[in-house]
Amino acid sequence: MNSTATKHRIVVVGGGAGGLELATRLGDTLGRRGRAEITLIDKNRTHVWKPKLHEIAAGSMDLSAHEVDYLAQAHWHHFRFRIGEMIALDRQRREVRVAPYRDAEGREVTPDRVFGYDTLVLALGSQSNDFGTPGVGEHALKLESKADAQRFHARMVNACIRAHAQGTPLRPEQLHVAIIGAGATGVELAAELHRTTREVVAFGLDRVDADKDIQVNLIEAADRVLPALPPRMSQATEDLLRKLGVLVHTSAKVAAVRADGVQLADGRVLPAELVVWAAGVKAADFLKDLAGLETNRSNQLLVKPSLQTTRDDDIFVIGDCAACAWPEANGGKGGFVPPRAQAAHQQASHVAAQIKRRLANKPMKAYRYRDFGSLVSLGEFSTVGNMMGGLIGGSLMIEGAFARLMYVSLYKMHELALHGFPKMALDTLARLITRRTEPHVKLH
Structure with missing residues (x-):
């Protein structure tokens, strides 16, 4: 310059x-x-x-x-x-x-x-706000950066490989995941994990029974998931998560995070090998x-x-x-x-x-x-949202393919702002082609 x-x-x-x-x-x-x-x-x-x-x-x-x-x-x-x-x-x-x-x-x-x-x-x-909860810093992972996300993924894949290789019965917490916080991040992670853990196991880890051994717990202190969004949206999301087999715990306050799971304020302990803190923002x-x-x-x-x-x-x-x-x-x-x-x-x-x-x-x-509403992706299973949230009171709820299209468009708008239309379009096309020749889940 x-x-x-x-x-x-x-x-x-x-x-x-x-x-x-x-x-x-x-x-x-x-x-x-x-x-x-x-x-x-x-x-x-x-x-x-x-x-x-x-x-x-x-x-x-x-x-x-x-x-x-x-x-x-x-x-x-x-x-x-x-x-x-x-x-x-x-x-x-x-x-x-x-x-x-x-x-x-x-x-x-x-x-x-x-x-x-x-x-x-x-x-x-x-960043996440752990509100001083004991054990979060020592035993829980957060999703604040790409390094955090990569660390969680590596531990998840290693946990599946470890369970396949060992000859003894699984420990109570083994292959169990606890996600603390049922906001958008927690809900989206729970839905994605249901699919990707089963795809990882399908690549030759046949000694692991995905339906029996893998369990995802979603923990929320409020009385419903996605508490910041309209109740109809919360209910639709929770119904789908339960159909997927995710164990949803609402009105459940976390007292401490332990090396082998999560202790709730009511005395219950949820065994978990992997704990993710996705509650609170500061x-x-x-x-x-x-x-x-x-x-x-x-x-x-x-x-x-x-x-x-x-x-x-x-x-x-x-x-x-x-x-x-x-x-x-x-x-x-x-x-x-x-x-x-x-x-x-x-x-x-x-x-x-x-x-x-x-x-x-x-x-x-x-x-x-300008509030254009909220969208939550539930992976390949569904997407739910409310359009023009603050402008019409959040009464227009959308689901399925249209909601998924709107969710994808948010990311495309970000790419458009960074790269312009030609590069955004070419990058999108390249990813679609590559996806047809590679596993749909990262295995390392």
Whole structure:
């Protein structure tokens, strides 16, 4: 790039759905024309759409066919990528500090660095909230990153191979999975596991009886699965899960996670070799003490209607780490924009427009969240959802092929924002062809 002395410096921290879409959009407009220098910072080398993590964990999606290389994306779309994890912010000097990046062997790849900015966008996403439940850190897996999903999948496949190879009867917890949290992630993972575990066993592991030995438990503290969604949608989902053989436990609070299973508050113990924590959402802990910016109890940064932070107009926040008011929520009682991919997509588009207005010295416009409903994939069995949720009260429920098409379209919209139509179409075609020549489940 040319000298940056007169260019507006835009730094985007976090390469998730919102952050990467924003950096790409800004690069294709401001970066390409030399009007600004855009830098994306993320602690990973590649991006994967977070709603796909349950498919990676279950083995129904090949990660290599869907991950986006940050360096390549930056090169093609006129922005810079710098690897590292943000650890501090100096608002007076307008600088972001990034920790040294180390490889798998612990060797330093990049040193401690500082990046200056004129406009900063924080898109740091969210993480699971275990509410201090004993044993979660030691014995439970989470699905917060592609590494988490790959770790779960490897353990699942190894568990099946181990059960096949051993000559003694299975332990009570062996080949049992406990998923804590029946939100979208927990429900989708339960449905995917029902199919993929049986496909893994079908590849020669004939000493394992899938129907008898493999058991998936779905645990939810609320009185129904998908508690944030309409009751009709919850009931349809629970009915299908039970038909698949998933054991659904509602009104079940977890007291502790043990090495051999999950202990409930009522004293029951559910044996499980693999435990996944998929309950609760919060922003990263370090945000609550970040340079005096205002946060809520979930560590989300409070923002104005423009998505600028309440205490610094040079900083925008998008995605799951933003506490953005939504007056229409809860039947007009008000609330916050939910942590969904559609919200991150909308906010990325809004902030891209506001940064252009900022460069032109025009006033900011307010962001308004548009709720297009919710969709939950139950693998190849079904998809359920409600269209235009917040606009018509969530009364239009959809199921089956049409709902599945809408679910797939959400991911295609994300790919379209990152790559444009030609590459999105070619990538889709290539995956369809490859799927006909390979197992439909990842076996390693």
